[in-house]
Amino acid sequence: MSDDAPRVAVFRPADERIDDAAALLESLGADPVADPMLAVEPTGAVPAAAPWVVLTSKTGVELAAEAGWAPGDATLAAIGPATAAAAREAGWAVDVVPDEYTSAGLVEALADRVDGERVEVARSDHGSDVLLEGLRAAGATVNETVLYHLTRPEAAGESAALAAAGDLDAAAFTSSLTVTHFLDAAEERGVRGGAIAGLADAVVGAIGPPTAETAAEHGIDVDVVPDDADFAALAEAVVEAATDGQGTTDAETTDDTSSSR
Known part of the structure; x- marks a missing residue:
């Protein structure tokens, strides 16, 4: 060097x-x-069954796939290209990727589609409240599952x-x-x-x-x-x-x- x-x-x-x-x-x-x-500490949880599932990280996708979970007939939203690519590598179809790869971007992409729907958000324990609050404001019934904790080594x-x-x-x-x-x-x-x-x-x-x-x-x-x-x-x-x-x-x-x- x-x-x-x-x-x-x-x-x-x-x-x-x-x-x-x-x-x-x-x-x-x-x-x-x-x-x-x-440092990633898995909780062992998997996304709950719901018509809509939102995944917000590559790590979450990988942990869910390793646990044998699959979205089935659910409409799957991924927060960005890295998350979507991991989902597709797991063999899952990705239906929604927002134009802006943030919680606010996800809310904007889903707001007109989830009124009256049940939405499962599966992510780390440090996810933004913007996503949950935005989806609820759009009329969705939202459940959050923590797939992993993020700690400091x-x-x-x-x-x-x-x-x-x-x-x-x-x-x-x-x-x-x-x-x-x-x-x-x-x-x-x-x-x-x-x-x-x-x-x-x-x-x-x-x-x-x-x-x-x-x-x-x-x-x-x-x-x-x-x-x-x-x-x-x-x-x-x-x-x-x-x-x-x-x-x-x-x-x-x-x-x-x-x-x-």
């Missing part, structure tokens, strides 16, 4: 995804700091210490929860203020507007939000900005609740 390679923190879940993310960053010419801020926080020391060039946040877990890890290490100050001198990327908004609420300025809401696009944009010393805030959509990515 070149001495000039930007040091980029990445926070994907503590499984093969963090390894894949680090490998991608390295292939882009970065020096990755793999600091998982999410005990060892998380190397990136916060590096940021506080001024030794981090960039950070790529893939969900609102990775932001809050980063700050919680920094707090535990006694470097929260320093870590936020360090990020001010680094390139900060967020996978979509909700993640960027969470960062801003906590005093973290976001420099990069890619047009395409997937990690590859985020990584490329962050490395380019860190290499050039310039950021961009051009953004449209996000599969933000698939943050367990």
Whole structure:
């Protein structure tokens, strides 16, 4: 790795995804700091039977499929392309993918179709209330099933210490929860203020507007939000900005609740 390679923190879940993310960053010419801020703990539950089923992450699809669940005759909605692709790989037909890959986007896509319907929402324990409240406001009877919990790994926080020391060039946040877990890890290490100050001198990327908004609420300025809401696009944009010393805030959509990515 070149001495000039930007040091980029990445926070994907503590499984093969963090390894894949680090490998991608390295292939882009970065020096990755793999600091998982999410761990997936399955509950063992599967989506309840309903005429409409909404899935909000690739992880949820995979856990449901591994448990032997299938949508049957239900109309299946997926929050974004990654979730839809995982569902199709499981052999399921996907009927609805919103134009905007957020909870609000799902509500907009389903609002005219679910009045009087029973809708099952299967997701993590950190799902947005926007989805449940929006569907209920549209006249649906909504049930939520928690397929998995998202926790913070005990060892998380190397990136916060590096940021506080001024030794981090960039950070790529893939969900609102990775932001809050980063700050919680920094707090535990006694470097929260320093870590936020360090990020001010680094390139900060967020996978979509909700993640960027969470960062801003906590005093973290976001420099990069890619047009395409997937990690590859985020990584490329962050490395380019860190290499050039310039950021961009051009953004449209996000599969933000698939943050367990």
